Amino acid sequence: MMMDDLPYRQVGEPRRGGIVCVADHASNYVPDDIELGIAKGLIDTHIGYDIGTGGIADRMARRHDVAAHIATVSRLVCDLHRTEDAPAVVPIESDGHVIAGNIGADVEGRLERFHRPYHAALADWLDDAEPELIVALHSFTPKLESKVEDRPWEVALLYNQDDSAARHAIRLFGEEGLNVGDNQPYSGKQLNATMDRHAEAKGRKYLTIEIRQDLIGTKAEQARWASLVTDVANRVALALKAEA
Numbered sequence: 001m002m003m004d005d006l007p008y009r010q011v012g013e014p015r016r017g018g019i020v021c022v023a024d025h026a027s028n029y030v031p032d033d034i035e036l037g038i039a040k041g042l043i044d045t046h047i048g049y050d051i052g053t054g055g056i057a058d059r060m061a062r063r064h065d066v067a068a069h070i071a072t073v074s075r076l077v078c079d080l081h082r083t084e085d086a087p088a089v090v091p092i093e094s095d096g097h098v099i100a101g102n103i104g105a106d107v108e109g110r111l112e113r114f115h116r117p118y119h120a121a122l123a124d125w126l127d128d129a130e131p132e133l134i135v136a137l138h139s140f141t142p143k144l145e146s147k148v149e150d151r152p153w154e155v156a157l158l159y160n161q162d163d164s165a166a167r168h169a170i171r172l173f174g175e176e177g178l179n180v181g182d183n184q185p186y187s188g189k190q191l192n193a194t195m196d197r198h199a200e201a202k203g204r205k206y207l208t209i210e211i212r213q214d215l216i217g218t219k220a221e222q223a224r225w226a227s228l229v230t231d232v233a234n235r236v237a238l239a240l241k242a243e244a
Helices: 053-064 107-129 164-175 193-198 219-243
Strands: 008-011 019-023 068-071 133-140 155-158 180-182 206-212
Touching (some): 008 053, 008 107, 019 053, 053 068, 053 133, 155 164, 164 219, 206 219
Antiparallel strands (some): 008 068, 155 206
């Protein structure tokens, strides 16, 4: 649910020069005045949001001192992890499902109501925090309906031009015995909008982490991954300092 009609909520106080978390797809909330025109229950699947990420981000903020900027509206209403001019910023299709209510939607109105406030607040928040590392948290479905592909990774790191933090995280997650993807199941060179804008363009180090959704469906699993992600992020930050 959106609080005070804002498309985001911020949990915890950032430690200046510390680590922060950003979760663009954490919510499947749809405002009452928007009709997506999809089958009942679809909003609760991976097309509606990144399952598990809201719980992980909350736990990182409340238990591990990693403040979080968390989306409070579904990606089907407005995809905050797209550029404003991207065709899918208000998607009319997702994993083979037509989002009928978005056909002919007022895209400019959605941008003004959701996308711009989200990113303006995130920009100010990051400017104030001056973080040493941003964790951009996402999750992916083990299996798409519209495409046959093997998705064996348990966790993955995405990046565009700057892979300096990702390289350390790939190694550290691998040392935990996990099957780690390198720019999988999507490539950050094609889709890295939020970190392109708020990290790479500003010279900030970041980790875009994708976790497979069947591993983070419960509160216990989310608590475990919150601890693991925080530990890896802290170790990456130390490694980056040593290289500076």
